[in-house]
Amino acid sequence: MSPAWSARRRRPVRGGTSTVRRIGVVLIVLWSVIPIYWALKMSFQTEGDARAIPAQFFPIRPTLQNYARLLGSGSDVSGGIRQSTINIVIECALATIITILLATIAAYAFSRLHFKGKNIFFYAVLATMAFPPYTTLIPLYRIMSGFGLVNTYTGIVLVYVSGFLPLATWIMHNYFQSLPDGIEEAGLVDGARRLQVLWHLLLPLARPGIISTALITFLFAWGQFLFPLVLSSDLSTQPLTVVIAALQGRHDVPSTLMSAAGVLAIIIPALIALIFNRYIVNGLLTGSTR
Amino acid sequence: MWGNGERSVKRGWRAASAALMAGLLVAAAGCSGGGQPSGGSTEVSGATITVALGAPPPAAALKDFTAQTGIKVKWVNLDWDSLQTKISAAATAKTYFADATDVDWSRVGQLGKLGWFYPMDSYLDTKSMAADMPQLASFTTGGHVVGIPYDASFMVTTVNTKLLKQAGVSGTPKTIDEYTADLQKVKSSGTVKYPLNIPFSAAEGLSTYWYETTGAFGGTVLDKQQKPAFTSPDSAGYKAAQWMVNALKTGLVPPGNINVADSQGQQTLMAKGQVASTFSDYSGNVGTLYNIKSSSSVVGDTQYIPTPGANGPAGNLSNPDGIGIPKQAKYPKAAAEFIKWFTSAQKQADFTGLNGTDKVYSGFTIPSRLSVVQQMTAKGNLDGGEELQAMLKTAQPVFPGGAPSWYPKFSNSVYTNLHAAATGSITVDAAMKAIADTANQAASGS
Numbered sequence: 259m260s261p262a263w264s265a266r267r268r269r270p271v272r273g274g275t276s277t278v279r280r281i282g283v284v285l286i287v288l289w290s291v292i293p294i295y296w297a298l299k300m301s302f303q304t305e306g307d308a309r310a311i312p313a314q315f316f317p318i319r320p321t322l323q324n325y326a327r328l329l330g331s332g333s334d335v336s337g338g339i340r341q342s343t344i345n346i347v348i349e350c351a352l353a354t355i356i357t358i359l360l361a362t363i364a365a366y367a368f369s370r371l372h373f374k375g376k377n378i379f380f381y382a383v384l385a386t387m388a389f390p391p392y393t394t395l396i397p398l399y400r401i402m403s404g405f406g407l408v409n410t411y412t413g414i415v416l417v418y419v420s421g422f423l424p425l426a427t428w429i430m431h432n433y434f435q436s437l438p439d440g441i442e443e444a445g446l447v448d449g450a451r452r453l454q455v456l457w458h459l460l461l462p463l464a465r466p467g468i469i470s471t472a473l474i475t476f477l478f479a480w481g482q483f484l485f486p487l488v489l490s491s492d493l494s495t496q497p498l499t500v501v502i503a504a505l506q507g508r509h510d511v512p513s514t515l516m517s518a519a520g521v522l523a524i525i526i527p528a529l530i531a532l533i534f535n536r537y538i539v540n541g542l543l544t545g546s547t548r
Numbered sequence: 549m550w551g552n553g554e555r556s557v558k559r560g561w562r563a564a565s566a567a568l569m570a571g572l573l574v575a576a577a578g579c580s581g582g583g584q585p586s587g588g589s590t591e592v593s594g595a596t597i598t599v600a601l602g603a604p605p606p607a608a609a610l611k612d613f614t615a616q617t618g619i620k621v622k623w624v625n626l627d628w629d630s631l632q633t634k635i636s637a638a639a640t641a642k643t644y645f646a647d648a649t650d651v652d653w654s655r656v657g658q659l660g661k662l663g664w665f666y667p668m669d670s671y672l673d674t675k676s677m678a679a680d681m682p683q684l685a686s687f688t689t690g691g692h693v694v695g696i697p698y699d700a701s702f703m704v705t706t707v708n709t710k711l712l713k714q715a716g717v718s719g720t721p722k723t724i725d726e727y728t729a730d731l732q733k734v735k736s737s738g739t740v741k742y743p744l745n746i747p748f749s750a751a752e753g754l755s756t757y758w759y760e761t762t763g764a765f766g767g768t769v770l771d772k773q774q775k776p777a778f779t780s781p782d783s784a785g786y787k788a789a790q791w792m793v794n795a796l797k798t799g800l801v802p803p804g805n806i807n808v809a810d811s812q813g814q815q816t817l818m819a820k821g822q823v824a825s826t827f828s829d830y831s832g833n834v835g836t837l838y839n840i841k842s843s844s845s846v847v848g849d850t851q852y853i854p855t856p857g858a859n860g861p862a863g864n865l866s867n868p869d870g871i872g873i874p875k876q877a878k879y880p881k882a883a884a885e886f887i888k889w890f891t892s893a894q895k896q897a898d899f900t901g902l903n904g905t906d907k908v909y910s911g912f913t914i915p916s917r918l919s920v921v922q923q924m925t926a927k928g929n930l931d932g933g934e935e936l937q938a939m940l941k942t943a944q945p946v947f948p949g950g951a952p953s954w955y956p957k958f959s960n961s962v963y964t965n966l967h968a969a970a971t972g973s974i975t976v977d978a979a980m981k982a983i984a985d986t987a988n989q990a991a992s993g994s
Binding site: 306492507 | 598600602603622624625626627628629630633634637638640641642643644645646701811815816819820822830832833836837841842843844845911913
């Protein structure tokens with residue numbers, strides 16, 4: 259780090275700017291947190307209290323009845339919640355593992371190998387991210403149906419992989435690009451083969467990039483609704499997102515029950531985001547400061 | 549069936565370019581031939597059918613059905629909106645997803661034109677059912693019935709009698725003018741600040757509210773040829789829109805309703821005694837929402853009234869759900885057996901609790917069969933049964949020429965423009981013109 263840059267970083271922020279920044283941060287945090295707080299609050303209320311006028315900002319008579327209905331044995335919805343939680347974990351985990359495997363190999367090829375049309379292929383990968391996902395829904399549905407993959411983990415996972423692979427490849431590509439060429443060249447000079455260089459030298463160094471790509475992929479997969487809705491037919495494959503929506507009737511929206519289900523659904527992604535926050539930010543910013 | 553499509557997909561895999569996979573899949577699907585309905589199996593006993601609707605009926609009822617017919621039922625539980633998405637996706641992709649599923653009244657024209665559902669008259673004697681199922685007309689397109697109604701949803705006017713009495717309003721309003729005057733009295737007396745609930749959020753509930761209000765003003769939004777009938781200021785549709793927007797502007801409707809959807813207004817305003825009336829309410833709400841202690845503070849205070857009309861009580865418009873058989877069904881005949889059983893008078897009586905609480909199908913409110921509604925009313929099992937029975941008998945389809953195939957586009961234009969008129973960003977006149985333009989363009993296929 260040059261002295262000039264170091265000095266620039268240490269320069270104190272002027273009072274006015276600092277206050278504006280703090281207000282901005284507070285507003286952004288409130289904007290993000292209030293809906294989650296509201297869902298959490300409603301999850302501990304009865305329907306009557308949740309719809310009380312004036313609105314209750316805290317659960318005045320807190321109840322666990324919604325959680326009991328969602329998690330208690332023998333309730334009408336607990337079986338569906340349990341099975342769909344298992345489904346979503348399996349689908350997201352498989353999609354993440356396969357995406358990471360393919361993205362790592364593809365990113366390595368795009369960043370390190372020289373072959374004809376490399377840039378065309380690479381930009382074609384990036385271009386697929388510009389397609390609105392919905393445009394591929396019907397074709398993918400037909401294909402999965404034709405192969406007998408509707409209502410299977412394989413079908414849902416394959417669609418997730420096809421959707422997330424471009425972004426994962428791009429992030430991993432940026433990560434490989436940030437690693438010095440010298441390491442790889444040294445390995446090759448010492449007689450290692452390409453795959454050995456990748457496995458023993460680059461992958462250990464790229465571990466933070468792999469972790470961040472895996473986390474981003476997992477979180478994206480967790481939030482999916484439309485594709486699994488169309489590609490799953492029953493509880494054997496329906497993820498939690500689809501089953502939560504099914505809690506509502508046409509003329510009846512059990513808002514407190516759905517809030518409680520929403521709170522349960524965000525526990526895993528929230529924990530991941532909180533614990534691995536550093537990796538996620540790192541993955542998204544890799545390559546941006548070179 | 550897959551022809552070129554399958555080959556294209558295989559080429560995609562051989563290319564081993566994961567990045568291009570999605571693009572190839574799209575191309576493959578584009579090339580593949582459209583799957584025609586196979587006609588399905590005629591197997592009945594021994595077949596396992598998939599039924600995609602809301603929450604399932606009691607397991608014992610389905611077991612009984614299997615014992616009677618030999619048909620096993622696999623139930624897929626989806627919320628209404630998700631189900632419509634799934635039906636559209638499956639129908640567009642010409643792919644099997646269920647043997648029997650929901651047919652919404654508003655999509656009958658679209659479904660009929662695109663041939664997504666089997667004509668039910670091929671499987672059931674729909675003519676003999678018509679007398680006991682007044683809403684069967686809402687499922688008729690091109691001379692064929694594409695769905696059998698199982699839920700007698702229609703639009704009704706509900707009032708909070710306690711609030712009206714507090715404001716000194718006596719008697720039931722018979723005309724729109726009387727109704728409006730009563731609401732103004734409630735407001736001026738200070739009983740409630742905003743007496744009328746109109747859900748002005750840009751959503752389907754606003755469209756249906758306008759249809760019902762148009763009916764009350766003595767007309768329909770589309771004529772028999774499905775042409776717009778609301779562009780003239782003298783037309784019922786125009787007057788209805790003007791009345792709704794004026795109600796907001798003159799303070800009869802809470803200003804916040806600009807972002808309130810139908811069910812939200814019913815649950816948070818009507819059920820909480822914040823407003824005195826909803827002109828176009830859901831026909832089951834008195835029994836399933838307003839008289840339920842855990843979610844309402846107006847238990848025993850609300851009732852249905854005959855819809856106030858231009859010159860006297862007007863009719864009610866139907867918005868029921870039916871059940872039909874998609875063209876891709878594997879076991880259409882077995883599905884028809886299920887529908888016959890599911891919509892039979894005996895089963896509807898069971899589901900509504902007439903034959904014991906253990907047979908109740910939760911979420912099943914008003915049966916589509918008039919005879920069962922009459923039984924429920926006679927036994928005191930239906931709040932407001934007398935009124936509902938009379939309304940159901942005469943409930944009319946929203947569109948006299950049947951729901952148009954371009955209904956989703958039309959409804960979108962209706963709620964978007966009425967919402968804009970309510971916010972004041974356009975005039976009612978401009979809203980009517982914009983909606984009419986959408987209808988004319990959609991009808992001409994442009």
